[in-house]
Amino acid sequence: MIPAPHRHTPAIIDLAAIRRNLMQIRAHIGTRPEIWPAVKANAYGHGAVKVSEAIEDLVDGFCVSNLDEAIELRDDDVIEKPILILSGIVPEDADIARELNLTLAAPSLEWLELIVKSGHDLSGLKLHIAVDSGMGRIGVQDFGEANAMIKLMDIHEIIFDGIFTHFATADEADNRQYEQQVHKFDEILANLSRRPKYVHSTNSAAGIWHTEQVQDIERLGLALYGLNPSGSVLTLPADIVLEPALSLYSELTHVKQIQAGDTVGYGATYKADGPTYIGTLPIGYADGWMRDMQGFHVLVNGKFCEIVGRVSMDQMTIKLDQPYFLGTKVTLIGQDQDLKISADDIAEYRGTISYEVLTSLSDRIYREYI
Numbered sequence: 440m441i442p443a444p445h446r447h448t449p450a451i452i453d454l455a456a457i458r459r460n461l462m463q464i465r466a467h468i469g470t471r472p473e474i475w476p477a478v479k480a481n482a483y484g485h486g487a488v489k490v491s492e493a494i495e496d497l498v499d500g501f502c503v504s505n506l507d508e509a510i511e512l513r514d515d516d517v518i519e520k521p522i523l524i525l526s527g528i529v530p531e532d533a534d535i536a537r538e539l540n541l542t543l544a545a546p547s548l549e550w551l552e553l554i555v556k557s558g559h560d561l562s563g564l565k566l567h568i569a570v571d572s573g574m575g576r577i578g579v580q581d582f583g584e585a586n587a588m589i590k591l592m593d594i595h596e597i598i599f600d601g602i603f604t605h606f607a608t609a610d611e612a613d614n615r616q617y618e619q620q621v622h623k624f625d626e627i628l629a630n631l632s633r634r635p636k637y638v639h640s641t642n643s644a645a646g647i648w649h650t651e652q653v654q655d656i657e658r659l660g661l662a663l664y665g666l667n668p669s670g671s672v673l674t675l676p677a678d679i680v681l682e683p684a685l686s687l688y689s690e691l692t693h694v695k696q697i698q699a700g701d702t703v704g705y706g707a708t709y710k711a712d713g714p715t716y717i718g719t720l721p722i723g724y725a726d727g728w729m730r731d732m733q734g735f736h737v738l739v740n741g742k743f744c745e746i747v748g749r750v751s752m753d754q755m756t757i758k759l760d761q762p763y764f765l766g767t768k769v770t771l772i773g774q775d776q777d778l779k780i781s782a783d784d785i786a787e788y789r790g791t792i793s794y795e796v797l798t799s800l801s802d803r804i805y806r807e808y809i
């Protein structure tokens with residue numbers, strides 16, 4: 440899908456807000472740990488290249504999820520600082536990572552054996568051993584496996600640069616699972632044949648609510664983009680004020696009055712009970728504005744307007760309080776006069792998390808930067 444700048448339905452990304460959010464977290468965790476922001480998934484929908492360039496001077500490295508995201512940042516020397524790929528990559532591609540000076544998560548001894556078997560010269564490739572302390576996705580579960588990996592790395596002159604884990608419940612009020620994971624990670628660290636340069640475990644939530652756990656690197660994701668990683672469960676500490684960096688706007692392409700009994704949209708799920716103004720917007724589920732947004736609202740002229748009828752692939756319809764001119768601005772995420780709609784409001788309505796709302800916005804939404 441290509442971006443559609445002529446459609447006047449842009450996401451406006453405030454890069455200065457992203458920098459301010461980063462500085463808030465820096466002040467909270469102190470000066471010692473490095474910050475390697477998570478710019479995976481196109482920087483949570485904000486644009487990986489633009490965001491990374493905008494904050495490179497404030498950070499020490501970057502985290503992405505796969506080889507192609509890393510290549511995008513290394514292309515044309517956009518980013519020269521370390522880039523850590525957090526998921527396990529296809530073993531045969533390890534030589535690409537070495538050539539581009541990328542750091543890889545090493546998910547298991549089996550994976551490491553496969554990359555060394557590929558026969559490529561992997562000397563100088565940097566690896567961070569992933570530890571599965573309870574997240575259950577990738578990583579070693581005991582120190583024996585980790586030590587066997589270190590030995591194999593040494594034989595092949597691969598650099599044991601780091602070891603890390605990831606918490607499943609750092610954003611929750613109940614700390615029991617979190618404590619168990621800390622314990623398991625500590626146990627593995629205590630039994631390693633040697634400590635690497637980097638030991639790390641914290642994402643936004645852990646960095647915010649378990650600040651004592653921030654070790655050599657803070658892998659900062661959602662908070663960088665100005666949202667509370669715990670949604671409405673945990674309140675941010677008083678010293679952290681985050682500013683959402685993404686707003687989403689559109690404008691009316693059609694306005695009409697319908698009468699009692701007239702229906703709107705696929706399935707005719709909305710039927711007017713009297714004269715009603717209906718506005719049409721050029722955004723739909725192919726943009727990541729999902730079908731289950733029916734019944735939620737947008738802002739027009741500082742007032743909430745309900746989304747009525749089913750959201751179509753490319754358009755949706757709203758109920759207006761009065762006729763408006765074509766081209767009238769509509770706020771889908773952001774502030775209009777005294778009211779605002781946040782990615783958290785949308786997440787709550789849809790029964791999901793703001794991460795999903797932001798990363799679902801498709802490439803068709805044109806990104807504009809301020």
Ligand SMILES: Cc1ncc(COP(=O)(O)O)c(C=O)c1O
Pocket residue numbers: 477525605641642643644658659660661662668
């Ligand atoms: C391994 C790892 N570290 C860090 C992050 C960043 O998390 P957050 O956006 O909650 O800060 C993620 C995100 O999913 C992750 O998978």
